[in-house]
Amino acid sequence: MTPHDERLLRRALELATAARASGNPPFGSLLAGPDGTILAEDHNTTLTESDITAHPELKLARWAARELDPATAAGTTMYTSCEPCGMCQNVIDRSGLGRVVFALSGEQLTALKPPAVPVVVPTEGPALPAEATALFDGYYA
Numbered sequence: 001m002t003p004h005d006e007r008l009l010r011r012a013l014e015l016a017t018a019a020r021a022s023g024n025p026p027f028g029s030l031l032a033g034p035d036g037t038i039l040a041e042d043h044n045t046t047l048t049e050s051d052i053t054a055h056p057e058l059k060l061a062r063w064a065a066r067e068l069d070p071a072t073a074a075g076t077t078m079y080t081s082c083e084p085c086g087m088c089q090n091v092i093d094r095s096g097l098g099r100v101v102f103a104l105s106g107e108q109l110t111a112l113k114p115p116a117v118p119v120v121v122p123t124e125g126p127a128l129p130a131e132a133t134a135l136f137d138g139y140y141a
Contacts, residue, residue, distance in 0.1 A: 019043035029056035034075030
């Protein structure tokens with residue numbers, strides 16, 4: 001990690017501080033372009049927007065997928081206060097970002113939280129596979 005990486009990671013921590021001050025969980029992220037300039041930044045707004053998906057990593061990955069060409073996206077680095085959760089990591093992967101640098105691991109975050117009661121939503125399927133397959137027939141060809 002370079003001194004530039006550390007400076008941008010500290011900015012992500014400042015964004016996390018702003019999230020907490022606004023009544024949200026303390027998560028902040030920014031996206032730096034290939035030349036190191038900050039392209040976009042955001043913080044968690046899950047509580048103030050009543051949106052369980054309003055994680056800053058997800059919001060920035062969606063922004064990058066919308067606003068950047070694939071070559072530019074591949075040259076970006078996301079700096080974030082905490083290791084992206086599974087939801088955010090999947091969106092980051094699909095958006096084509098080049099790199100993620102985080103301050104706190106998911107394991108370290110879990111150690112700071114009270115024990116959680118696991119919730120597993122039951123799923124059923126596949127159901128109607130022939131009808132569903134017809135929707136995709138030829139789509140990916």
